[in-house]
Amino acid sequence: MLIAYLELTVYDLRQFQISNRKSIFMLIKRKEFLQLGSFATASLLVPKFLKALETGKVVPAGNKVVVILQLSGGNDGLNTVIPVRNDIYYRSRPRLGIDKPASLLLTEETGLHPSLTAFKDLYDNGGLGILNSVGYPNPDRSHFRSMDIWQTASNSNEYVTTGWIGRYLDAQCKACDKPTYALEIDDVLSLALKGNASNAIAMKDPKRLFGTSNERFFKDVLKQHQDGGEETVDYLYKTMAETLSSANYIFEQSKFHPSTALYPKTEIGQNLRTIASLIFSDINTKLYYLSHGSFDTHVNQDAQQKRLFTEMNDAIAVFVKDLKDNSRFDDVLLFTFSEFGRRVEQNASGGTDHGTANNMFLISGGLKKKGILNAMPDLHDLDEGDLKYKIDFKNVYASVLNKWLGADDATILGKKYSYLDFI
């Protein structure tokens, strides 16, 4: 194995040195060189650098990464960030309301769901921001439509077939031969990550994209194809081309600096472990996407939300510590969202029905504003039993795109949205 790399390396290195002696010296001084020592670096580092240089994208030190955690099904925000001194809350939820003593108090007015202990720690240490009442005008209460709206960053009266991260790829990655700028840790790619010209890669396990006995055949088939025929065929070939060029890259990167932290065996735990391992490598990925759910708690909400929150909490606790231990917490911004919150009033089945505005968690060592960033929802001022939104989620996207990723948010979102000041 190693010998194979060395052969490749020597050849590639020669090619490379002829053209660009200076910059390899500069690159080789990067952190991984120091950590791995001279023996390993010769074989492992150079091809990766060459790959990066091929595309003209070299990951700068301290490069910013976004992790998006989708809480699928409509998480009940009011039992997540709890207004512990609000009579209307307790009146509306005689069965479901969470008592002040049971909650994890952030302030006299506000507590967190009892399962979110790691979030409380983050709050205490300045690594957590909470945005309340995030939503959009004319909210839609259907799962898939509201999720579409969040994922496409469209208005509720328009239908868009590309996702906001997909359009980020379109804008950032015109000349990329690898769509690894954004990765979804899943078996199926979400609409959010589908662009006009580019799709992100969905992969559950870096190993899975890699290694098939028929790989040579696929490459030959790919070579014979000429674009310009029928659109569906071209689409399949484009996907195939991107997959083959990305697979090796991701796989190598994932082996480069695998996380050694002990993540929970849950799905979200293992997914965050994969993300951490890639963040510690030098992959060009700027954005990771994962989902957790289902939070659609029409029935028996208490048990379901508690189970999901415990899984989320335990995984994020390890993830944050892992990032800190590897000095990356300041560069990584994780945020959560859900397609909608839930009705203020509980229903008759120990659950809550579909609602509107919701809160978002922001987690990073690099937050400029921390803690509870805006007022708690006003339960006096409801829209037919539902919360009114105060912050459009597209303002959050615009802020992340512009201020964290340095991207052209107006082009990606189709409009200029003002920025929030949490980063």
Next chain:
Amino acid sequence: MGLTNRQKNHHLMWRAAFGPAAEQLNDLDKISPSLLFKALQKESTKKPEYINVADNYLQGLMMGIKEEGRKRNEMSKEEKKDLQKRSRESIKNLNLYWINEMVNSNAQLREKMAFFWHGHFACRNLNIFFQQGLLDVIRRNALGSFRDLLREVSMSAAMLNFLNNNQNKKDHPNENFAREVMELFTMGRGNYTEEDIKEAARAFTGWGATMGGDFIFRKLQHDYDRKTFLGKSGNLEGEDVLDILLEQRQTAWFITKKVYRFFVNDQPDTEKIGWLADRFYKTDYNIYALLEDIFTSDWFYEEKNIGNRIKSPIELIVGMQRMLPMKIENEQALLLIQRVLGQLLFYPPNVAGWPGGKTWIDSSTLMMRMRFPQLINDTDEMNVKPKDDDDQMMGYSNDGDNAGGMKFNRRQSGKAGKPINAAISWNSYLKNFENFTKAELLNKIAAALLQPKKSVDNDIINGYADNSSRENFIKSVTIQMMSTPEYQLC
């Protein structure tokens, strides 16, 4: 260039059925598409048998529930758990049973249309009896009247439970059922107001189902007051709401558009859909007549409508088995493949069903699709694991246990590294090529497997062919052709 009957029939078999079967290949020359469609229809007229896969224990338990009128909350914790576990296992068997029908049944048109409705009336429910009941409703009415189908689905235990209508009570309305009936089953978004949903939900109060799976109208929970729905006022009942929805031409349009996109072309053609929808409305929602309009039209056989459709995972898996009859020892492997490719029967992602089209394809699913033939042929090893079920249960409590979780490991899979133990019976397939010279074979195999104008360079296929014998040549070329992007299309 006009298409030959064989090519047209090949197209028809992929759309109105689950692809041509090995033993039919040579007959596709001999019949016109309209006659072939008639034959498909004739084979589908008989009422389908009720599929019952529940084991004796479950049936005994269910009989007890029906006879004694027991309720779920009267069961012991162990009984409940056992019921859930056995029920989930049975749903796997229901999946495999139906797959087998899709592969082997002569009622191809009905099974194909039932498969469409399975995605349209998407429902997750862990109760095997509810799922069997809904599947039966869909298969019995697949080619009949959409009016009957809609009513029976709306009164099915599976759907009422899935969409929380058992909790829809006069004092505490639960709008989930009413909303989805309008948004996904009939009119589509944007054709009614939130107020209409609230009023419809009131009309559906009291509609529920017993543990035994029977529809029940709970009078005490029903809202008998006056309601106004889509401009009509009165003491409307659930049935009235469904009738009013069917009076809307929008419903005919919405269903027709979905049918068109599924059977003809993912790109909707407004003019054709308008013509079809008009006739669908006039026949009072006769589904068979709608399909006949489509499959006997000239435009269905136009080049732009051929080979442009990405097979859904089920169509891919079933179609392959029809062309290459095979015995799969560890049938559970078929469930694994469904999950990895993103379409596990009875577990749609949500009530909206599988979005289809290009969304089937991403890096992982495309590569897995192209590796599938090798997996069957034991020339590739499986290194893929499906993720835990995403349990988008629409609020259905699942007691902390992952819905439909199917853990796949090597022990289950039989031989290590060979998750699919399939024995292909090549004979009926090979027979189709007996009369051709070696030089003709490549093109003939391509014609059997791929759509016209969707072929891969012969030199490349040749380069990977096994030339040790004529038979091995055909086999290896077939497997390689099935491993191409082109084979994903129909």
